[in-house]
Amino acid sequence: MxxxxxxxxxxxxxxxxxxxxxxxxxxxxxxxxxxxxxxxxxxxxxxxxxxxxxxxxxxxxxxxxxxxxxxxxxxxxxxxxxxxxxxxxxxxxxxxxxxxxxxxxSEWREAQMKRCGSQTLAHERDVTADLKWVAPAEGELKLNVDALVVEGSTSFSIAMVLRNHNGQFVEGRNFRGAGHATVLEAETRGLVETLDWARNIPGKKVTVESDSMLAVNAICRKVRYHPEVGYNMERCQAMLEDNRNIFLCFIRRQANKAAHLMARVPCSVDCFNVFCLLLAFC
Ligand SMILES: [Zn+2]
Incomplete structure (x- = not known):
């Protein structure tokens, strides 16, 4: 030309x-x-x-x-x-x-969703109230999840933090997966692991919180997604349908700090770290 x-x-x-x-x-x-x-x-x-x-x-x-x-x-x-x-x-x-x-x-889409989301929030409710993590109701649990993808890296990390109604730490896990992953792939993989954990906590209402608005909205609205993440999303949808005690919510990044930081704790590839509280009895 x-x-x-x-x-x-x-x-x-x-x-x-x-x-x-x-x-x-x-x-x-x-x-x-x-x-x-x-x-x-x-x-x-x-x-x-x-x-x-x-x-x-x-x-x-x-x-x-x-x-x-x-x-x-x-x-x-x-x-x-x-x-x-x-x-x-x-x-x-x-x-x-x-x-x-x-x-x-995928990053452009996520940015668009977050922009739309934050505009809605700004109109509908007090934004500052969303910036802090809130403990679940009495007798319930919350599981926060976050993913970390470093550009150029051949692995990605996910982290999950379980806390009770007093806001006390119950258990944390992080995982490092091998291979290139987009942010959305890592976030949805994190949600699969988190929902799988939640469904193995019997008799408790568990709220799962993720700061990936794109993933949460797509799973909750049962959007058909491209093959890259579609399988993870379908697994999440199936687990939510089979377990009525589990709820999935979007949380702002500022309120998801515990999982955000835990995703940065070093971990071997294809391994889970499990973090527990050790109680000493005198
Ligand atoms: Zn050519």
Missing amino acids: LRGRGVNVPIICPMCDSDVEHLLHVFFDCEFASRCWQYMGSVLDMREVFFAPSWLLQILNSLSREEAVLVATTLWGIWNMRNKKVWENNCVTPSLAMDWSKKQV
């Missing part, structure tokens, strides 16, 4: 050096692009396609919202990595390119 406007730039694809860098090639035909689509689990029939923009607009109309987001995420990741190659001579694998793109989309 720049060539068409008289700019003297190379016309060969920088990713493979083997074809002219036209739109269909960059986003679909190039080996890098086709491996990106494969990694995202999308099978596109491109045999009859000669002009990418009109084809794309046409299929976007026939896709669900989630499928359209997947297409956009893939295109965006391919384009960003192509630019990284051109401007920084930096190459990454298709899986890293797609993980990066998915992470951007």
Whole structure:
């Protein structure tokens, strides 16, 4: 396109050096692009396609919202990595390119949800009241959960803190999982572990609190989510349906400090730390 406007730039694809860098090639035909689509689990029939923009607009109309987001995420990741190659001579694998793109989309969504949420809260109730953790009612328990994802790290952490109606610490657990995870993946994995713990506390009403508004809302409203986190969300929904003594709520980050800090306690990969109070009797 720049060539068409008289700019003297190379016309060969920088990713493979083997074809002219036209739109269909960059986003679909190039080996890098086709491996990106494969990694995202999308099978596109491109045999009859000669002009990418009109084809794309046409299929976007026939896709669900989630499928359209997947297409956009893939295109965006391919384009960003192509630019990284051109401007920084930096190459990454298709899986890293797609993980990066998915992470951007999930963080953007979470930020949007949090922004909407905090705007509603500001109108509807006293915001300062939400900034402090509140103990559960007499005889009930609260389980707070938080996740930690450090950019570039090959593991993620989750932490859970159980407290009683006096606000006393009962037990804490943290876990470090292997592998790259988006914030939403780690938060939903944390919720799976927390609800699993809650359902094994017999005879008590347990309120589970998470500061991931996106995850809590999606689970409570039974939103169908993309495959990345859909399985975790379905497991959470099933556990909540089977255990009427467990409740899931959103809590502001400032009120979720105990779990937030515990997620930063060092832990071996694929291990649980369990924190208990040791009582000395004299
Ligand atoms: Zn190429």
